[in-house]
Amino acid sequence: MNHTLHIIVTLRKEKIMKIYTLEQIRKIEKDIPLMVEQLEKGYEKYSLGETVVPPVGYLHFDEPVGNTYIKYGYVKGDDSFVIKVFNGFPENAESGLPTSDGLNMVFDSKTGLTKAILLDEGWLTGFRTAGATLVCAKHLAPKNITKVGICGTGTQAHAILSMTPYVLGKQKVVVYGYTKELTDAFVAEFKEKGFDIEPAYDVKTVCDQCNYIVTATTTMTPLITADMIKPGTHITGVGADAGGKNEIDASVFAVADLVVNDSKSQCTVDGDTTFALKKGTITEDAIIELGTLIHVGKGRENDDQITVADLTGIAVQDIIAAEMACRLLGE
Template sequence: MPDISILTEADLRALVKLDLEAVDVVESAFRALASGEVIMPPILSMDIPAANGEVDVKTAYIPGFDGFAIKVSPGFFDNPKLGLPSLNGLMILFSAKTGLVEALLLDNGYLTDVRTAAAGAVAARHLAPESVTTAGVIGTGVQARLQIEAAHLVRPFERVLVWGRDAGNAKKCAADLAESLGIEARVETDPARLVGESQLVVTTTPSRAPVIRADWLHSGLHITAMGSDQPGKVEIDPAVFGRVDAYVPDRLSQCRTQGELRAAIEAGQVEVGTVFPELGEVIAGQAQGRKFASDITFADLTGTGAQDTAIATHAVALAVTAGAGSRIAS
């Protein structure tokens, strides 16, 4: 039996960066989804209300990849009160030929953070206007920072606006972004004004009520919503669906059950069977996203197992090249 590679969070942070290479890796996963040959079962999702927690399990087999990943991603949102992080998790990479475990990636959610932010960059690359001077982010957590850093890789804007329910957290997020990107970053206390002044807006909250309203939209705007990854969550006013020129889900079937599309269907804004082109189809040139600079576009990112297989494969390849991690006998 072959040995199993063990990679810790420290190993993976040293190897895998949120850079254009990671963005391209995640883009390749979306492009593969458009082929129709990826095997990706529905997300296994479990709420644990007693602990204010949730657990998601995602996986996908991508033809041509030597392995496939299974990712377990818990989120326990009272953990900060205990001095613990809200999110953690791990990925297991299996051989696509034998089914044997090849690597255990003890990333504590780091790879999920990177691939999620990279997916936001992919959406911005293919849907945002070519010229973005101001970006806005609604939310102040880790993903708020990473989404803006990733978007800046593909649309190098000059200014970022930050809105959050907690003024102190928003101020800290803006300061961190100003330091990491070397651009102007400030807190905006009115989310409507944030949207109005931005060409690219990302929502990164676990909200169960809309944080963006339909009457805030304007010509040339792109929105990426990535917080609605569980039934019941919603960040975007369902009436937005009647205002946008292009709505693009990462996976249509998923978004019908746990993305912004789910809320729009429940609100009667979208018919249940309505078909929208997926992000992978836009990337592959099978469908159009933004047609004109004046279009309003909207990406709905719920996270896919294909992204996890792609980033895990990327991480292990980097580890092999670098001789990183440790090995144990299986």
């Protein structure tokens, strides 16, 4: 496939639909500060009711195991609406195939005509998710970070760590993966990129050394429990987005001074938060949405607080990412 190809399809009455390849889309990677700024505004609009975001479409496959997520919506007053399809099929790795794929479709909200198709192969989802962790870091990370902890060694963990310096600056990093081989390979890769990084072969080591932690795994067995957490720690979890996934144990929510959800309606059904609610370690009125937190300016108050951000991923992120890509690539 020629990834440099830029296809322009002419539709009826001189309407133009653009198709962008992954190679072209990745050019927006240099615009991380703009992405963070736009995501903040998007979260705020979501929590203020200024978006239309229906429930997530979800398909689960058993043989082989796979998941399809369909997220869609629009920001009121915008001239576009977006539909995103993201597929995750982990067993593809055994055949040498990509484990994720996807695309974003952008439509004119006045005519319904297709404006652009972004063949991002799932990259935009990783980019906007990593951007969301930076939004959380901006508002919730301790002022004095000991080390950055990353739980996970997959595509999402790569994106998150690569982008973290844009908000937190250069920090020492500790990473934990499912196996020693995965962990060591991840460490070696990021050392070549100039990161001060070391491996951890259990999650407790990450929690002992780090007060800013991001989890990006597909586990259904919690990685982090309350007894592992030190005062002043912030945790952002991005892996528990559906299907019984659970990275942050319910006990952590019981000791947290501040619990943040990207979407209360989603996190209380599919996120780590739902397990805490079921076990009674937290009540729904104790949760604040990320957009509300941004709007009222209430983030971390001191370096002794324990804070948790549970992110399931919401369509407004996809809307922001797709529209930003179209705007920058069209210039």
